[in-house]
Amino acid sequence: MEFETVIGLEVHAQLKTKSKIFCGCSTAFGAPPNTNTCELCLGMPGVLPVLNKKVVEYSMKMALATNCRINKMNRFARKNYFYPDLPKGYQISQFELPIAEHGWVDINVEEQHKRIGITRIHMEEDAGKLIHDEHEPYSYVDLNRTGVPLMEIVSEPDIRSPEEASAYLKKLHATLRYLDICDGNMEEGSFRCDANISLRPIGQEEFGTRTELKNMNSFRNVQRALEYEVRRQRDILLDGGEVVQETLLWDANKNITNSMRGKEEAHDYRYFPDPDLIPIVIYDDWIEDMRNTLPELPDQKRVRFEEELGLPGYDAEVLTASREFADYFEEALKHYPQAKKLSNWMMTELMREIKGEPSAVQSCLVTPENLGALLTMIDKGTISGKIAKTVFTEMMETGKDADTIVKDKGLVQMSDEGELLDIVKEIIAANPEQAADFKGGKTKLMGFFVGQLMQKTKGKANPKLANELFSKELNK
Amino acid sequence: MELHKLTIHELRDLLKKREVSAVDATRKVLERIDSVDDTIQAFITVDHNKALKQAEEADKLLQSGEGGELCGVPLSIKDVLCTKGIRTTCGSRILETFVPPYDATVVDKLNKSGAVTVGKVAMDEFAMGSTSENCAYRIPKNPWNPEYISGGSSGGSAASVAADECIASLGTDTGGSIRQPASHCGVVGMKPTYGRVSRYGLVAFASSLDQIGPITKDVRDCALLMNVISGYDPKDSTSVKRDVPDYSAALSKGLKGLKIGIPKEYFIQGLDAEVEKAVFNGIDILKEAGAETVEISLPHNDYCVAVYYMIAPAEASSNLARYDGVKYGYRDSSGESLQEMYRNTRSKGFGDEVKRRIVIGTYALSSGYYDAYYKKASQVRTLITEDFSKAYEKCDVIVSPVTPTPAWPIGEKIDDPLSMYLSDILTISANLAGIPGMSVPCGFSSKGLPIGLQFQAAHFQEEKLITTAFNLEQHLDLSPKRPEGL
Numbered sequence: 001m002e003f004e005t006v007i008g009l010e011v012h013a014q015l016k017t018k019s020k021i022f023c024g025c026s027t028a029f030g031a032p033p034n035t036n037t038c039e040l041c042l043g044m045p046g047v048l049p050v051l052n053k054k055v056v057e058y059s060m061k062m063a064l065a066t067n068c069r070i071n072k073m074n075r076f077a078r079k080n081y082f083y084p085d086l087p088k089g090y091q092i093s094q095f096e097l098p099i100a101e102h103g104w105v106d107i108n109v110e111e112q113h114k115r116i117g118i119t120r121i122h123m124e125e126d127a128g129k130l131i132h133d134e135h136e137p138y139s140y141v142d143l144n145r146t147g148v149p150l151m152e153i154v155s156e157p158d159i160r161s162p163e164e165a166s167a168y169l170k171k172l173h174a175t176l177r178y179l180d181i182c183d184g185n186m187e188e189g190s191f192r193c194d195a196n197i198s199l200r201p202i203g204q205e206e207f208g209t210r211t212e213l214k215n216m217n218s219f220r221n222v223q224r225a226l227e228y229e230v231r232r233q234r235d236i237l238l239d240g241g242e243v244v245q246e247t248l249l250w251d252a253n254k255n256i257t258n259s260m261r262g263k264e265e266a267h268d269y270r271y272f273p274d275p276d277l278i279p280i281v282i283y284d285d286w287i288e289d290m291r292n293t294l295p296e297l298p299d300q301k302r303v304r305f306e307e308e309l310g311l312p313g314y315d316a317e318v319l320t321a322s323r324e325f326a327d328y329f330e331e332a333l334k335h336y337p338q339a340k341k342l343s344n345w346m347m348t349e350l351m352r353e354i355k356g357e358p359s360a361v362q363s364c365l366v367t368p369e370n371l372g373a374l375l376t377m378i379d380k381g382t383i384s385g386k387i388a389k390t391v392f393t394e395m396m397e398t399g400k401d402a403d404t405i406v407k408d409k410g411l412v413q414m415s416d417e418g419e420l421l422d423i424v425k426e427i428i429a430a431n432p433e434q435a436a437d438f439k440g441g442k443t444k445l446m447g448f449f450v451g452q453l454m455q456k457t458k459g460k461a462n463p464k465l466a467n468e469l470f471s472k473e474l475n476k
Numbered sequence: 477m478e479l480h481k482l483t484i485h486e487l488r489d490l491l492k493k494r495e496v497s498a499v500d501a502t503r504k505v506l507e508r509i510d511s512v513d514d515t516i517q518a519f520i521t522v523d524h525n526k527a528l529k530q531a532e533e534a535d536k537l538l539q540s541g542e543g544g545e546l547c548g549v550p551l552s553i554k555d556v557l558c559t560k561g562i563r564t565t566c567g568s569r570i571l572e573t574f575v576p577p578y579d580a581t582v583v584d585k586l587n588k589s590g591a592v593t594v595g596k597v598a599m600d601e602f603a604m605g606s607t608s609e610n611c612a613y614r615i616p617k618n619p620w621n622p623e624y625i626s627g628g629s630s631g632g633s634a635a636s637v638a639a640d641e642c643i644a645s646l647g648t649d650t651g652g653s654i655r656q657p658a659s660h661c662g663v664v665g666m667k668p669t670y671g672r673v674s675r676y677g678l679v680a681f682a683s684s685l686d687q688i689g690p691i692t693k694d695v696r697d698c699a700l701l702m703n704v705i706s707g708y709d710p711k712d713s714t715s716v717k718r719d720v721p722d723y724s725a726a727l728s729k730g731l732k733g734l735k736i737g738i739p740k741e742y743f744i745q746g747l748d749a750e751v752e753k754a755v756f757n758g759i760d761i762l763k764e765a766g767a768e769t770v771e772i773s774l775p776h777n778d779y780c781v782a783v784y785y786m787i788a789p790a791e792a793s794s795n796l797a798r799y800d801g802v803k804y805g806y807r808d809s810s811g812e813s814l815q816e817m818y819r820n821t822r823s824k825g826f827g828d829e830v831k832r833r834i835v836i837g838t839y840a841l842s843s844g845y846y847d848a849y850y851k852k853a854s855q856v857r858t859l860i861t862e863d864f865s866k867a868y869e870k871c872d873v874i875v876s877p878v879t880p881t882p883a884w885p886i887g888e889k890i891d892d893p894l895s896m897y898l899s900d901i902l903t904i905s906a907n908l909a910g911i912p913g914m915s916v917p918c919g920f921s922s923k924g925l926p927i928g929l930q931f932q933a934a935h936f937q938e939e940k941l942i943t944t945a946f947n948l949e950q951h952l953d954l955s956p957k958r959p960e961g962l
Contacts, residue, residue, distance in 0.1 A: 039578050043798045045571065045679040046558045046580060048712050078794050080841070082818055089797020141802065270841035272850055275684035275791055278713050 003199040003237065005230050006207055007159035011172055013151045013182040014126065014190035015058045020147035021125050022049030022092065027149070029188055033131075033142040041146045043087025048276050051076075055149040056280060058181040059099045059123050060290045062151060065175050065297055066118050068103030070287055075279040076123075080270045084141050085128040093152075095271040098122035099280070105175070106299060107167040108317065116168050117156030124150050151182075157196070157207065162226035166219055169193060170321065173219075174298045177359065178323045184359075186217050193222055198243070199233045208233075209243040213257060216250045225250040229257055301326055309339040318347055322358035328368050335372025338379075345375060349389060353396045365399035366392070374402035382406065383413050387459055415462040417469070420453070423461075424469045427452045438474050446470060479504040480640045481958070484549050484697040487643055491538055491548045498538065498548025501643075502531035502592050505550040509594065509641045512962050515622055517614040518636040520555050521563050522595035530592040537590050545704055547590030552642035554633050555596040556603055557688070558677040559583050562593070566679050567601040567611040567629075570799045570806045570825030580677020581712065582646060582688050582705045589704050594642055597632025601827045602796065603653055603681040605629050606899050609890050610829045617886070618661060619959045620925055624883040627657030633691045634661035638958055644692040644701060648678055650685045651784055652878070652903025655915035658691050659878035659928025662917045662958065664698045664945070665691045669935050670910035671716035674709030680795040682788035683714075685907040693958070695916065695946040699723035702938060718936060726939035727946045731765045734944065737772035737871030742902055748881040754919030754927040755877050761951045762875075762944065770871050774863045777905060779856050781897055784904045786840050786853035792830075793837030799825060832893065861909040868934040873944050876902055878928040882921040906932050914941040917954055 020027055023040040040047045063070050077095035103118035128143040153172060159165050173191060176182040184191045198210035213229060216222045228250075233243050248257035296304070298320045305316035320326045329346060336342055350371070354360040374395065378388050383406055391405050398405075406412055414420055427449060428435050438445045449470045453461050479487060479501045490496045506524055513519050527550065537543035553559060556566050558576035560583075565571045579587065586593070600610040608616050608631025616631040618624040619639035626635040630647030634657035637645050647654040649667035658665025666689045673688045680686060690701035706720040736759065743752065763769060801807035801821030808820035826834070840849040867874060879899055889896045906913035911932055918929035929948065933940045 039576075042803060044558075044576065044578070044804070045564070045566070045574065045798070046576070046677040048676050048714075050711060050713055080794050080797060082797065082800060084800075084802045084814070087798060087803055089800060090794050268843045270794070270838065270843070270846075272790060272794070272841050272846070275682075276680075276713065 001238065002202045003234055004202050005160055005162075006157050006198050006200060006210075007162075007165050007226060008157040008196045009155045009159065009165060009168060010194045010196075011153045011169070012192040012194075013062075013153065013172075013176050013184075015055055015149040015151055015181055016183055017052055017054045017058065017149055019052060021052050021055050021123070021149035022147055025147065029190075031144055033140070034144060036144040037146065041087065041143050043089070049092060049274075051277060051280070052149065055123055056099065056282075057290060058149075058179075059121060059151050060282070060287065061179045061181055061294060062153070062176065063100030063103065063121050064287070064291050064294060065179055066103040066105050066121070066153070066172075068100035068118060068121055070100050070282055071097055072282045073097065073279050074099045074282070076274040076277045077271045078274045081267065083127070084139070085130050085143075085146075087128065087143060087146060091125060091127060092274055092277070093124035094122035096273075097279075099282075105168065105171050107164060107171050109161070109163050109167050114164065116158045116164070119154045119156050121151060121153050124152060126150050162223045162230065165195065165226055166223045169219055169222060171298070174321055174323065178295055178297055180295075180323075186219070189217070192217070195222065195226060197226060197229050197233070199230065199237060208237075209245050211243065211245065211257075212247045214247060214249055214260070217252075221250060221252050224255060225257060228255060232257065298323075298326075305339075309333075311339055311343055315340070315343045315347065318358075319343060322361075324360075324362040325358035328361045331368035332372045335369045336375045338375070341375060342372075345371070349392055353393070364396065366395045370395060370401045377402055377406065381413060381415055381462060383411055384459070384463055387411050387413070411460060413462045414457050414460045415465055417465065420457075420461060420465060421469055421473075423453060423456055424466070424473055427456070428470075428473055435474055449474070478640075480508040480550075480643070482643065483693045484546065484644050484700050487549055488545065488547075494538065498531040498534035498592060499528060501548060502527050502550045502594065505594050505642055508639075512639055513641060515962070516617050516619055516635050516639045516641065518597050518616045518626075518632040518639065518641055519552070519595045520565055520567070520598050520611075520613050520632070523562055523593075526562065527592050527594045534590045534592060544589030545700055546586060548592060549590075549643050550592045550594045551586065552595055552597045552633060552636040552645040553583065553586075553593055554599055554630050554645065554647045556599060556648055556679045556681075557583055557646060558679065559593065559596065562596060564596065564679070565613065566603070567599045567608075567613065568799075568826065568830070569612045570821070572612075572806060574805050576677075578677065581674035581709045583677060585705055586646075597630075597636050597645065599632055600629035600653075601830050602679070602792070603629040603648055603650055603686075604792070604829050604833055606652070606656060606896050607886070607889070608632060608657070609886065610827055612827055615886060618883050618925070619962060620662060621883075621923070623885055624925060625660065625886050627660035627883060629653040629657075630665075630691060631657045634658050634663055634665065637661070637663045637691050637693060639962055640958060644690060644697050646688060646701075646705070647691045648681075648686055648688050649903075649907065649913075650681050650687075650788060651907050652900045654689045654691060655878050655903050655913055655928070655930060656900070658915040659917075659930075660883040660926065662920075662926030662928075663691055663693060664695055664914070664916055664949075665689065666698050666702065666914045666938070666941065667906060667912060668702065668706065668938055669716075669912045670907075671714055672912070672936065672938070673705050674707070674712040674715045676709055676711040680791075682791040683795060684791060685784075685788055687907070695942060695949050696724070696727060698914070698945075699727055699942050702942075716936075721939055723939060723942055726942040729939075729943040731762060731767040731944065731947050734767045734873065734940070735871040736762060736767050736769045736944070737867055737874045738769055739772050739774045739777070739867070739874055739876060741774050741777040742876040744880070744901070746880050747877065748921075750919075750921045751877050751879070751881060751927050755875070755929050758918040758929045758948055758952065759875055762948060765947050765951055767944070772867045772870055772874065774860075774867060774905070776856065776859045776863050780860060780905045780908060781901055783853045783856045783860065783908060784900070785836065785897060786849050787857065787908070789833040789837030790840045790850050791837070793834045793841065796826075796830065796834060801825070829893070857908050860905055864905070864909045864911055864932075864934070872933065872937070872940050874932040876930045876932070878902060878915045878930040882923070882925040882927055902930060911935055912938045912941055914945055916945040916948055918948065918952065919954070
């Protein structure tokens with residue numbers, strides 16, 4: 001039997017506001033425990049939340065960027081449950097009336113275009129953190145993270161493979177980064193993902209029993225965990241068994257999923273509207289104001305790169321997948337207006353140096369201007385393409401510009417015909433046998449002669465000129 | 477001079493003229509507490525040193541001609557309002573050791589006005605109750621007869637004012653908790669419009685119903701305190717951005733043209749004959765003073781108690797979740813697991829009535845029941861609010877008894893929660909609708925217990941309440957004003 005995979009994703013994005021969602025405390029990561037807290041974070045008796053307007057605005061931006069309908073009247077609800085990292089005994093979230101609903105994003109998987117629906121986007125507060133020390137008979141509570149604003153983005157069950165899941169996540173991630181509303185750091189937990197996954201026989205409309213996957217803190221882990229879960233569920237179903245509805249944790253070391261609890265606890269969160277917060281009313285002109293602040297988004301940029309710069313679709317996709325990479329490209333383009341050549345260099349040489357992590361380009365020591373200058377030197381024949389790669393590696397390490405490195409190391413290409421001709425003659429004189437063979441038709445030996453020349457000139461000889469000179473001299 | 481027996485305005489005048497000092501007044505009040513509170517049992521915490529220190533500061537301000545309206549005036553504060561550095565128990569064991577690191581906004585306003593806090597007064601645990609018998613520490617007695625309840629939940633506030641153990645007090649009202657004890661103790665109490673006074677630092681019972689208000693010896697003092705505590709607070713999203721009028725200015729207005737609505741649904745079966753007589757006597761006096769009466773109807777009034785006992789416990793079940801033994805207050809660590817710690821802490825830390833309401837509220841919010849209970853109650857609440865809007869098209873002020881009966885003996889209803897809940901029937905609707913309500917003394921029962929009259933007005937029409945109440949107070953001129961022989 002053939003199965004179809006059905007996946008829905010819930011993404012929690014931590015919003016990049018300076019202060020928390022309901023008080024003035026800092027959201028900075030890594031402060032000493034319980035220092036970014038106040039009576040509100042600590043759930044003291046009598047305190048009241050006051051909504052941070054920025055959280056609403058950031059959520060509106062994401063809603064607009066993902067084609068959602070903004071609910072002009074939305075409100076907060078309390079999600080009630082007991083846990084020591086939740087000081088009030090309830091989380092302030094949104095339930096019946098979230099800020100936005102019914103949106104979509106487009107993804108591309110193996111040249112196939114696909115639209116993934118977004119069910120809803122809502123705002124909520126993060127909980128604190130428990131720290132367990134197995135050598136001590138108690139646990140510690142750190143409430144710095146309590147009240148850090150989160151945006152939850154829930155997809156429709158439109159995703160049909162782990163690859164699509166990964167592409168969808170990357171699209172959301174890029175969009176958040178373009179909007180500059182979330183730093184997207186998965187390891188610090190500012191971009192988290194839970195997945196619901198089920199299998200059903202192809203052709204069947206009804207969904208199969210789903211499991212929920214948690215604890216996947218990288219794109220790679222999400223894809224691997226989903227791939228594992230597809231295999232696990234398929235094996236169960238092929239054996240005639242039944243998938244148990246449960247929450248599973250991904251173990252990235254063992255590459256398996258583990259059941260979180262023996263039996264699924266039926267949580268009743270007793271949601272009800274939070275009486276401490278008045279409904280949020282969003283007027284049309286506020287929405288328009290937000291729309292006007294939207295930057296060019298990944299899809300728009302990709303289309304522009306293709307249409308205006310004539311780049312192939314693949315290049316445009318790679319260049320725009322991260323805002324930093326795209327910004328770098330556009331900046332470099334100002335200094336070196338040959339889009340395709342620049343794109344080639346960035347997708348190969350630069351991408352290799354930043355280990356395939358496009359957003360890492362922001363901390364790279366080579367400025368876009370310096371990269372432009374380097375490529376201009378190749379075009380002008382000042383250095384060869386090969387030398388340029390060495391120069392680039394050094395630029396990445398030292399941050400020096402190409403001109404300085406080339407001058408310091410005397411790497412300027414030898415394009416002086418007279419100077420090169422002497423050496424060419426020398427080499428021919430020193431290798432009479434090869435010269436004779438060449439004349440006899442073994443033209444492949446050209447490589448040998450040019451190689452000798454490069455050795456003698458430490459690679460600086462202009463290769464085109466070298467070829468010309470050898471042809472001329474050897475055919476005399 | 478018996479300074480403790482003065483009203484705010486009487487004492488303030490003496491203080492401003494420097495005929496007496498704030499320290500004198502505070503000493504007198506503290507002495508009064510020391511001599512009568514063994515009987516009255518109004519105070520959970522009295523901080524003599526802190527009070528005297530505040531009084532000294534107030535004297536300095538008074539000396540230099542500074543200081544606000546309340547400068548040097550000794551007040552008591554219901555133990556549900558957070559006071560920085562002074563234990564705030566909410567009448568509960570679970571907060572026995574809780575000392576807030578911050579002041580409630582109203583406390584901050586009192587402090588800025590130069591008021592002296594003599595202590596924190598008793599109340600039903602987390603303001604849940606109508607007699608203050610649900611206090612984990614002490615049961616405040618009715619100063620007119622210590623065998624009788626002082627009312628609740630702000631029983632300590634009303635008793636301390638009536639017994640002259642303070643000049644005035646702040647209480648809170650979720651379903652009548654200011655108006656009812658004020659009525660039982662023969663003093664003046666006002667529940668302002670929801671949103672008029674900041675709730676920041678008021679330990680929440682039912683957030684959409686709670687409101688802080690004054691309990692005072694006369695209507696003039698009520699206006700004075702309202703001037704100090706009212707206003708928008710950026711720390712409370714439910715407080716309203718609206719100018720605060722000078723409530724004292726409403727005192728000098730007459731009743732000519734004022735329409736008083738008499739809701740037929742309020743004069744119900746079970747209404748005590750003496751209460752009814754005293755209330756109608758009050759209405760007659762208002763008519764003589766120029767007011768007109770008009771019969772009105774509040775058709776959904778029958779549902780008030782049911783709606784209230786869905787919404788208030790639902791909100792309470794969530795508001796009280798934070799008392800889990802993890803961060804502050806009482807913790808029972810005898811168990812082995814986290815679940816046991818929660819269970820033991822909350823089982824022992826909370827009293828019966830609080831637990832009863834947590835259970836009701838948790839049930840009302842449960843999945844599968846939410847629509848039938850909480851949601852339906854919220855819808856009916858809207859209808860109740862609309863009843864009032866319609867009524868205020870026909871009248872300015874609605875008059876009624878505060879409670880169906882005068883105070884009853886301590887212990888009489890404590891094992892009968894349902895009849896206790898029904899005693900709130902006349903005060904609850906103001907909280908559901910968010911409108912202001914006020915209780916003013918209008919007579920005595922044959923047993924010598926005070927009877928109160930309730931005025932309610934449309935949102936933010938507190939001035940109309942003050943005008944009406946002041947006229948009644950002046951024309952009625954009840955005697956004695958406060959219990960004698962304490």
